[in-house]
Amino acid sequence: MTRPMPDGLELDDIQHFLVARTPALAARYEFLHFDSAAAGKTWLTGLIDKVGTATSVGTDSPDARWVTIAFTWNGLRAIGVDDASLATFPDEFRQGMAARAVMLGITGKAHPDTWDGGLASPELHAIVILFARDVPERERAERAHAQYLSDIGGIQRLSFLDLEALPPYREPREHFGYLDRLTHPTIEGGEAPTPGSVTAVKAGEFFLGYPDATGGTPPMPQPETLARNGSYLAYVRIQEHVGVFRDFLRANGGETREGQELIAAKMMGRWRSGAPLVLAPEVDDPALGSDLQRTNDFNYAKMDPHGYGCPVSAHIRRMNPRDTVDNVERHQLVRRGGTYGPFLPEDAPDDGVDRGIAAFMGCASLVRQFEFAMNVWANDPSFNGLENQRDPIAGTQDGTFDFTIPKRPVRQRLTGLPAFTTIRGGAYFFLPGIRAMRFLASTAAAAAA
Amino acid sequence: MADDNDWTRPRAMAIPEEGYLTSSPGRYGPTFPKTPACHGFTIIAKIKPGAETEIREYGKTLETAVGKTPDVLAPLQLHYLRWVLFDIGADTYFMYQGIFDTDFDKYTEDAVALFSATGITTIFTKLEGFPEDWKTNAPAFIRFVRDHQQPSFLEYGEYPFVTAREIKKALRMREAFTSMLDESQ
Numbered sequence: 001m002t003r004p005m006p007d008g009l010e011l012d013d014i015q016h017f018l019v020a021r022t023p024a025l026a027a028r029y030e031f032l033h034f035d036s037a038a039a040g041k042t043w044l045t046g047l048i049d050k051v052g053t054a055t056s057v058g059t060d061s062p063d064a065r066w067v068t069i070a071f072t073w074n075g076l077r078a079i080g081v082d083d084a085s086l087a088t089f090p091d092e093f094r095q096g097m098a099a100r101a102v103m104l105g106i107t108g109k110a111h112p113d114t115w116d117g118g119l120a121s122p123e124l125h126a127i128v129i130l131f132a133r134d135v136p137e138r139e140r141a142e143r144a145h146a147q148y149l150s151d152i153g154g155i156q157r158l159s160f161l162d163l164e165a166l167p168p169y170r171e172p173r174e175h176f177g178y179l180d181r182l183t184h185p186t187i188e189g190g191e192a193p194t195p196g197s198v199t200a201v202k203a204g205e206f207f208l209g210y211p212d213a214t215g216g217t218p219p220m221p222q223p224e225t226l227a228r229n230g231s232y233l234a235y236v237r238i239q240e241h242v243g244v245f246r247d248f249l250r251a252n253g254g255e256t257r258e259g260q261e262l263i264a265a266k267m268m269g270r271w272r273s274g275a276p277l278v279l280a281p282e283v284d285d286p287a288l289g290s291d292l293q294r295t296n297d298f299n300y301a302k303m304d305p306h307g308y309g310c311p312v313s314a315h316i317r318r319m320n321p322r323d324t325v326d327n328v329e330r331h332q333l334v335r336r337g338g339t340y341g342p343f344l345p346e347d348a349p350d351d352g353v354d355r356g357i358a359a360f361m362g363c364a365s366l367v368r369q370f371e372f373a374m375n376v377w378a379n380d381p382s383f384n385g386l387e388n389q390r391d392p393i394a395g396t397q398d399g400t401f402d403f404t405i406p407k408r409p410v411r412q413r414l415t416g417l418p419a420f421t422t423i424r425g426g427a428y429f430f431l432p433g434i435r436a437m438r439f440l441a442s443t444a445a446a447a448a449a
Numbered sequence: 450m451a452d453d454n455d456w457t458r459p460r461a462m463a464i465p466e467e468g469y470l471t472s473s474p475g476r477y478g479p480t481f482p483k484t485p486a487c488h489g490f491t492i493i494a495k496i497k498p499g500a501e502t503e504i505r506e507y508g509k510t511l512e513t514a515v516g517k518t519p520d521v522l523a524p525l526q527l528h529y530l531r532w533v534l535f536d537i538g539a540d541t542y543f544m545y546q547g548i549f550d551t552d553f554d555k556y557t558e559d560a561v562a563l564f565s566a567t568g569i570t571t572i573f574t575k576l577e578g579f580p581e582d583w584k585t586n587a588p589a590f591i592r593f594v595r596d597h598q599q600p601s602f603l604e605y606g607e608y609p610f611v612t613a614r615e616i617k618k619a620l621r622m623r624e625a626f627t628s629m630l631d632e633s634q
Contacts, residue, residue, distance in 0.1 A: 090588065091588075092476070100474070100476075102473075102474050103473075103474040103475055103476060212585070213562075214561075214562075214565045214584050214585045215565070215584070216582075216584055216585035217585060218585040218586060219582060219585065219586055326523075326524035326559060326562070326563075327524065327558075327559060327562045330558075330562055365587075367476050367477070367588065368558065368587060371476050372476070372555075372558070375475075375476055376555060380552075382612075385612070385614050385615075
């Protein structure tokens with residue numbers, strides 16, 4: 001069966017990463033440094049053919065090459081892109097995530113000074129993302145890459161992160177136990193949005209060189225060969241403090257399991273099963289949660305204007321406010337990634353092991369899409385008429401913000417929310433098209449020589 | 450600050466020359482502060498030669514647009530807007546002052562989207578130095594606005610920090626309350 005793909009996209013030139021999810025249960029991210037432009041070019045030349053393109057997505061024989069490659073601005077410079085071209089990239093990409101951390105709310109314990117693995121450093125040049133069906137396949141891929149690096153020389157691996165799906169693997173869940181990946185943006189002409197989801201958006205919202213929601217094609221970095229069919233990725237590694245989260249549910253949800261689950265649901269806007277509170281306000285409905293035809297079939301403005309079902313500050317109502325904000329189509333992100341670290345068994349005390357989500361947010365404009373979502377939706381304390389509230393899951397919490405659960409006759413206010421998550425690293429990458437990678441590996445070489 | 454929510458206490462705020470009290474980075478540069486007179490801006494720019502008549506006619510265009518679709522400017526979360534033309538020597542300048550409840554950069558981003566989507570073009574196209582590709586190049590639009598912003602050195606609020614949403618909510622409640630009292634006569 002062939003899945004409908006958006007018209008007019010040069011699928012053979014677009015890395016498959018943002019076009020479709022791979023059915024992967026494991027992944028490895030490797031953060032790399034080029035000792036020289038020549039070393040970077042050699043490395044890239046040998047890998048281009050292993051990068052999956054979007055052409056085979058949705059066909060009977062999907063591309064098995066699950067390698068994805070992206071560069072920081074420093075990496076483009078290191079591989080030999082000239083200054084004139086480098087200057088045409090947007091400010092936020094040139095500066096990088098670490099330089100913009102305060103605006104993003106990445107402060108306090110999350111400050112880039114605390115990041116390890118070289119993520120905050122200008123030495124970070126590229127990332128290679130290896131998705132694999134399972135852990136043995138990932139191990140094979142990482143051994144192959146290690147051998148390749150050893151053969152060619154001149155590439156330093158600053159750090160890496162291994163990711164694995166959490167048990168029982170039947171469906172994607174993160175460490176707090178919520179069902180994940182229930183919503184994703186769709187592109188006009190491609191797969192239809194599931195009922196109730198945000199309308200399909202223009203390809204230019206995610207891929208450079210195509211019309212976006214303005215109706216026109218926004219200006220691109222130059223030369224066009226380098227920019228066209230590319231996207232930006234905001235990478236974030238989010239540590240999840242599972243012990244803190246479970247303690248909070250016990251302290252605020254009362255004695256019963258039901259009471260605690262309700263607090264968990266109110267903060268997310270969905271039960272852990274995925275069932276949305278707007279449709280299942282009182283009792284969980286797991287069948288609804290995992291039914292993609294029903295689980296997004298709701299709105300807020302008409303069905304739950306005051307947040308009696310889903311609080312206005314709940315995670316999903318802030319990060320996808322649907323019909324309660326304007327220009328929602330201008331702030332969409334394609335999310336990719338997975339969980340890292342071992343699952344903490346229910347009722348086990350927190351073991352202090354680092355666990356969380358390491359994800360990429362793909363877009364055509366970091367400032368208008370990713371940074372907007374972080375700055376306004378996650379962290380604006382007066383979002384949609386609220387007072388002193390940030391996203392309880394994704395916002396920056398330091399014990400000074402609240403969470404209000406609208407309720408009759410009086411609302412319940414949880415004060416001084418602890419941080420359930422902490423960003424432990426991040427970076428901005430440019431995800432080039434295939435032609436652009438050939439340009440980086442060869443033409444740019446001549447220019448730099 | 451809890452103090453900020455005290456609408457009963459009129460407040461004034463002196464603002465340093467750079468336009469903010471403490472430099473807090475925003476997406477497009479330092480963020481301008483929320484003052485007792487809410488968020489806002491004062492944009493001053495020279496108009497293109499001969500554009501004065503067109504600019505004045507734009508007043509009627511926008512009046513009609515708002516008349517037809519009263520909530521056309523709702524995304525901007527406005528309190529008040531003022532458009533002024535004035536001469537300095539032989540040149541004519543345009544001043545645009547707004548008071549609103551979102552932050553400066555978000556206002557401008559929403560304005561680009563709104564002007565592109567509704568077909569009410571922005572009168573900024575009649576200003577010198579305004580980017581030709583503003584419809585698809587929001588960052589350039591925002592840079593122009595920031596470059597022409599003249600920060601206040603003093604702002605005052607008789608009912609400080611109150612949002613338009615709160616004011617409208619209070620008026621709706623008064624209306625409902627009055628009608629309830631009338632009904633119970």
